[in-house]
Amino acid sequence: MSAFLPPQLFHNARIVDPATERDERGGVLVRAGLIVDVGPHLMAGSGPDGTQEHDCGGHVLAPGLVDLRAFVGEPGAEHRETLKTASEAAAAGGVTTVVCMPETNPPIDEPAIVDFVLRRARDTAIVHVHPAAALTKELAGRELTEIGLLQEAGAVAFTDGTRAVTNAQVLRRAMTYARDFDALIINHVEDPDLVGDGVMNEGARASLLGLHGIPREAETVVLERDIRLARLTGARYHAALVSCADSVEIVRRAKDSGLKATCGVSINNLTLNEIDIGDYRTFLRLSPPLRDEDDRQAVIAALAEGVIDVIVSDHNPQDVETKRLPFSEAANGALGLETLLSAGLRLVEAGQVTLPRLLHALSTRPAQLIGVPGGQLSAGKPADLIIVDIDFPYVVDKLKLHSKSKNSPFDEARLTGRVLKTFIAGRLVYAYDEQ
Amino acid sequence: MLYSDAFRMSEHQTFLFPHRHLLGIEGLSRPDIETLLELADKAVEVSRQVEKKRATLRGRTQINLFFEPSTRTQSSFELAGKRLGADVMNMSVASSSVKKGETLIDTAMTLNAMRPDIIVVRHHAAGAVHLLARKVDCSVINAGDGAHEHPTQALLDALTIRRNKGRIEGLTVAICGDVLHSRVARSNIILLQALGARVRCVGPSTLLPEGIEQFGVETFTNMRKGLQDADIVMMLRLQRERMNGSFVPSVKEYFRFYGLDAEKLSWAKPDALVMHPGPMNRGVEIDSGVADGARSLIREQVEMGVAVRMAVLEALAQHLPNDGGHR
Numbered sequence: 001m002s003a004f005l006p007p008q009l010f011h012n013a014r015i016v017d018p019a020t021e022r023d024e025r026g027g028v029l030v031r032a033g034l035i036v037d038v039g040p041h042l043m044a045g046s047g048p049d050g051t052q053e054h055d056c057g058g059h060v061l062a063p064g065l066v067d068l069r070a071f072v073g074e075p076g077a078e079h080r081e082t083l084k085t086a087s088e089a090a091a092a093g094g095v096t097t098v099v100c101m102p103e104t105n106p107p108i109d110e111p112a113i114v115d116f117v118l119r120r121a122r123d124t125a126i127v128h129v130h131p132a133a134a135l136t137k138e139l140a141g142r143e144l145t146e147i148g149l150l151q152e153a154g155a156v157a158f159t160d161g162t163r164a165v166t167n168a169q170v171l172r173r174a175m176t177y178a179r180d181f182d183a184l185i186i187n188h189v190e191d192p193d194l195v196g197d198g199v200m201n202e203g204a205r206a207s208l209l210g211l212h213g214i215p216r217e218a219e220t221v222v223l224e225r226d227i228r229l230a231r232l233t234g235a236r237y238h239a240a241l242v243s244c245a246d247s248v249e250i251v252r253r254a255k256d257s258g259l260k261a262t263c264g265v266s267i268n269n270l271t272l273n274e275i276d277i278g279d280y281r282t283f284l285r286l287s288p289p290l291r292d293e294d295d296r297q298a299v300i301a302a303l304a305e306g307v308i309d310v311i312v313s314d315h316n317p318q319d320v321e322t323k324r325l326p327f328s329e330a331a332n333g334a335l336g337l338e339t340l341l342s343a344g345l346r347l348v349e350a351g352q353v354t355l356p357r358l359l360h361a362l363s364t365r366p367a368q369l370i371g372v373p374g375g376q377l378s379a380g381k382p383a384d385l386i387i388v389d390i391d392f393p394y395v396v397d398k399l400k401l402h403s404k405s406k407n408s409p410f411d412e413a414r415l416t417g418r419v420l421k422t423f424i425a426g427r428l429v430y431a432y433d434e435q
Numbered sequence: 436m437l438y439s440d441a442f443r444m445s446e447h448q449t450f451l452f453p454h455r456h457l458l459g460i461e462g463l464s465r466p467d468i469e470t471l472l473e474l475a476d477k478a479v480e481v482s483r484q485v486e487k488k489r490a491t492l493r494g495r496t497q498i499n500l501f502f503e504p505s506t507r508t509q510s511s512f513e514l515a516g517k518r519l520g521a522d523v524m525n526m527s528v529a530s531s532s533v534k535k536g537e538t539l540i541d542t543a544m545t546l547n548a549m550r551p552d553i554i555v556v557r558h559h560a561a562g563a564v565h566l567l568a569r570k571v572d573c574s575v576i577n578a579g580d581g582a583h584e585h586p587t588q589a590l591l592d593a594l595t596i597r598r599n600k601g602r603i604e605g606l607t608v609a610i611c612g613d614v615l616h617s618r619v620a621r622s623n624i625i626l627l628q629a630l631g632a633r634v635r636c637v638g639p640s641t642l643l644p645e646g647i648e649q650f651g652v653e654t655f656t657n658m659r660k661g662l663q664d665a666d667i668v669m670m671l672r673l674q675r676e677r678m679n680g681s682f683v684p685s686v687k688e689y690f691r692f693y694g695l696d697a698e699k700l701s702w703a704k705p706d707a708l709v710m711h712p713g714p715m716n717r718g719v720e721i722d723s724g725v726a727d728g729a730r731s732l733i734r735e736q737v738e739m740g741v742a743v744r745m746a747v748l749e750a751l752a753q754h755l756p757n758d759g760g761h762r
Binding site for chain 1: 640641684685692
């Protein structure tokens with residue numbers, strides 16, 4: 001339908017294009033769902049006849065966010081989240097492309113399930129949805145999935161989600177095989193045996209709370225191994241989530257040596273630490289766990305420096321059945337799509353990361369990794385746009401969140417900056433309503 | 436004139452084959468290979484006559500010692516030996532004394548004591564045939580050792596190609612599929628390169644041996660690129676245990692990307708010919724339409740198999756002790 005829309009002019013904006021580091025006042029001209037022009041010369045009235053104008057009110061206009069890691073309950077756990085509700089949460093958070101994880105029921109481990117998710121998303125979701133397919137059949141870590149056929153069906157990456165592939169031979173073969181298809185392999189770098197009964201970061205805090213700890217080595221041991229296998233095989237490898245200073249050093253060394261490996265960090269590990277768990281708040285029970293403040297500062301510095309490539313929401317809806325339990329018995333995971341950008345802006349406000357750098361890790365870089373055209377404000381790119389008031393203060397109210405589940409780690413938190421409007425191919429899919 | 440001369444396939448013994456065993460293609464010179472192919476051309480003629488029997492190996496004992504089950508290779512060697520007049524005994528060791536704990540060397544020494552002239556050996560372990568050859572007094576032919584070599588298969592493939600294309604020099608041969616586990620591929624790579632062909636290996640990276648480029652072959656993981664300009668498309672068998680997620684994800688995916696069907700064959704030269712060492716997995720590495728089609732040499736390969744084995748037996752027979760001699 002977008003072909004029949006009149007030209008649209010987004011003017012009076014602070015245009016921030018993380019792909020080119022452009023950050024200036026101006027506008028964006030859109031035709032038929034695609035950006036056709038960007039720049040300071042695009043002021044009110046500068047569009048062709050019949051142009052529909054959007055006054056951005058001086059706020060930030062940026063490419064929509066691309067989230068490489070969201071767990072959606074469809075198929076199989078629709079009571080927690082559907083593609084529809086996840087996409088509504090995404091749109092409200094400024095996320096225009098969601099990569100959904102294969103840990104569904106049945107898991108996304110064959111082409112028919114990829115096709116199912118894409119059709120459901122087409123019919124019910126209001127943002128772009130791309131499935132990541134399982135790397136091993138039934139996510140069991142033993143046998144390769146049909147990487148070629150899954151890729152043809154539309155899978156953009158291959159991962160076992162929250163499960164690390166622990167068998168090094170299986171991972172080596174998967175990497176070797178995936179290389180032939182230039183497929184992106186994402187591994188959860190957390191050794192389940194070293195995690196053991198652990199539920200939070202190992203250290204004094206866990207000891208005080210009487211909880212079993214998860215050592216940083218649960219992460220670094222797997223990450224180190226994966227990097228070596230990536231070097232051996234030449235595969236496109238991405239470590240899903242790093243959480244500590246030692247991991248940052250491993251990735252830095254790998255990149256310095258010319259390896260093309262990449263890594264992500266959860267918004268939670270950038271903005272929260274183990275102290276926030278406070279009085280056993282199960283919404284902060286996460287995998288990887290929240291680490292200490294030194295680790296948090298290390299991952300922020302690595303993000304600023306570009307050692308960490310992408311920030312993900314790690315959106316993982318859980319209901320009361322799985323969260324209203326003693327900390328050690330609760331499920332891992334927290335909501336993230338809707339608060340992703342607001343939480344990230346804390347780092348900008350604190351002066352630790354620039355706005356273009358933050359947006360680069362939230363849109364440009366993840367779009368590059370999965371090979372979709374988003375994350376750029378330039379002619380020919382899709383008009384997946386967000387208007388953001390970066391000074392807007394608000395208190396998170398979990399009851400107002402769009403997700404079906406309510407396990408937000410930021411419930412009642414004060415955040416500054418929120419998405420006012422979200423557009424997909426020039427079409428409005430979300431507008432903030434003060435009520 | 437000794438009777439054996441009169442009944443040799445080559446009327447005058449003009450060829451030279453300076454080896455007592457045939458353990459692999461490696462170690463054979465180009466003249467050695469050409470000698471065998473010429474003898475094999477004559478053996479084809481012999482085999483196409485009503486009277487197929489020759490006396491080259493009359494009075495000789497040939498033991499086919501197969502530690503791995505095989506139908507076609509074993510029967511091919513058996514027929515070749517019988518056509519040359521040998522007494523042939525088949526031993527399928529997979530089901531006998533090895534199960535009772537006898538070692539390879541024990542088996543070899545036991546057989547050696549029975550004074551055979553030629554032992555044809557197939558074994559699942561690379562190098563096992565070489566080990567056996569060092570322990571026995573007779574000639575040894577390698578009928579396949581692990582993923583190492585299968586020299587008579589490479590020779591019969593070369594003979595088939597030469598008889599259909601008139602030459603091997605300058606041809607582009609694409610060996611496709613499970614090169615990693617294939618002794619057929621290794622022997623063919625060495626032989627075809629020795630005769631001046633350009634050899635490519637095509638398959639998923641999980642089935643291509645590390646460092647194989649150092650043998651002088653080009654590798655491709657994409658069939659379209661790998662088959663482009665190929666004169667010969669040689670498919671390899673994919674073992675069942677490697678199909679379901681260990682080396683390749685599934686039969687369906689393997690066939691989709693690497694199985695030879697009419698479309699993929701169209702990427703090769705218009706007159707490209709198709710080969711397969713057998714036994715085929717139809718619908719896995721090869722489509723029935725292609726396997727049975729006009730450009731398939733697969734059945735001819737079987738006929739050439741008998742001829743090549745007759746040639747090898749005759750060549751090795753030169754080095755057997757003379758008639759009336761004692762060992």
